[in-house]
Each structure stands twice: as C-alpha cells, then as structure tokens.
Amino acid sequence: MSKHHEEGKKVETVAPYKEIIDVIKASGGDAFKRCFQCGLCDTVCP
Structure with a gap:
C-alpha cells in the first residue's frame, strides 16, 4: 500500500501483485481477467 496526497487529503492505493x-x-481462474468490479463476487461471478 502506498499513500498519495490529493487536494490535501491522504489517499491510500493498493498495487496488485502481477505474479x-x-x-x-x-x-x-481465466475469467479473472473479465472482472468488471460489480461487487457480486462474494456470491457468484456473472
């Protein structure tokens, strides 16, 4: 995790591990590349 400053506010970002x-x-998990961050992955991936 790294911290960046944006308009005087601290914003934390997460850099994914490419490996x-x-x-x-x-x-x-080849369908992993098709993820569009819908938020349903806790139940099912559309």
Whole structure:
C-alpha cells in the first residue's frame, strides 16, 4: 500500500501483485481477467 496526497487529503492505493494473475489463471481462474468490479463476487461471478 502506498499513500498519495490529493487536494490535501491522504489517499491510500493498493498495487496488485502481477505474479498472482498467473497463479489464479493456472488454478482455473481465466475469467479473472473479465472482472468488471460489480461487487457480486462474494456470491457468484456473472
């Protein structure tokens, strides 16, 4: 996590680990690339 300053406010950002994408794809998660952040992944991925 890194902290950036935006208009005097602290904003935290998260940088994903690029290597984890290969691990997820190898485990059968090729649909991971199609994620559009709908927020339903706690139940089902459309």
